[in-house]
Amino acid sequence: MANLPRNAHVSSHPCLQAKLSQLRSASTGSRDVQTLVHEIALMVGYEALASGLKAKEDGTDKSPLGYTYTTKTTSPAPSAISLVPILRSGLSMVPALSSLLPSPVPVHHLGLYREKSTLQPVEYYNNLPYHSATPTNPNAGGPAELAIVVDPIIATGATACAAIDTLKDWGVKRIIVVAVLATETGLEKACGEWEEGVEVWVGGCDEDVDEKGMIKPGLGDVGDRLYLTIGK
Template sequence: MASLPKNAHVSQHPCLQAKLSQLRSAGTSSRDVQTLVHEIALMVGYEALASGLASQDDGTDKSPLGYSYTRTTVQPAPSRISLVPILRSGLSMVPALSSLLPTPVAVHHLGLYREKSTLQPVEYYNNLPYHSPTASNPAAVGPAELAIIVDPIIATGATSCAAIDSLKDWGVKRIILCAVLATKQGLEQACSEWPEGVEVYVGGCDEEVDEKGMIKPGLGDIGDRLYLTLGK
């Protein structure tokens, strides 16, 4: 989509597009929804981290045959990276992104929901550690250098913008936002919130949302499909 912002990246991978088509189907079971979201998150995350990270030497080690080689890790270091799932459906993408990184990283949760009448985000949970290390509190955790937001859906973009603002206030230097599906409006909103600090990677892009704020044709309520809470 040539008209999208330069910091928006929509995957063109044919296997991802086929999996996204399967995920759209109302006949796809909850177990298969979970599997497909995981697989698409892996593919989106692979593309995002290829651009968002760099390789860095990390000392030396020996191979099973006794040969010396230079170890490689990523830059920023995993200790300076944070995964930030948007509750609740963002949790479904955490294992995929975690598995791509060479060592475990901190996971900081943000709870956001859309108020039904205004479709505006309301924050109900935030466990970002806002206190930086000091002489009196050396165990405090400062802001990550890179925050990776994971949320399967970017509909209007309001929730993504709220998450970006929270992380920017925390003090992160860069943000990568990974999603399964977005709308054109949602991508534009998310990308414009902090253009110099945010890159957005998605598996697919639909044109618009309906009057209830749901993407057309979209994926339905992905949280309900993931966690078998349809009809609540």
């Protein structure tokens, strides 16, 4: 993986790699899949936000002993950040990323699925607020400064690219993509879609996909494993 793009980041954390091995196992049940995805998302998200955010002073407060101290928040501020899960399995990563941020941020959902014969993404849902803010309602909408896209899998990279294009068209300035597992090809494709505006962080990276577009050895259909819809 030495030749991956400069904006691709694959975690080498030993605890994360151990959890990823547990998640790969066919014997791991739905409840443990949910827990492991959450924990891996927390670890990858921690690394991604450490790089993608900065601390800034935000006034003063008093400690329980009465001492004054300088408070801090993030830059961009939470009000300028959007969390964007890709339906449906991206929902499993929202609590982890939300818990890392100092205060709640808007969550905007994108519904994308891969058409079975072409493996190309099809958008079926989009609740980005395309309307603009007004002087009387400055928080009414408009693009975020930073969008954090969460989706457990980057296989061919087509879905990630479609999400990046949608958010870029919306007007975001930067995008951080957080995933549990990617392929080398998918990671390269996602990173190249908007090289100057996107950073992609993943827990692990496999080499390729099979003829059905599933990662080898991968995690199986992680959405089915999360939501017990195997055999639908």
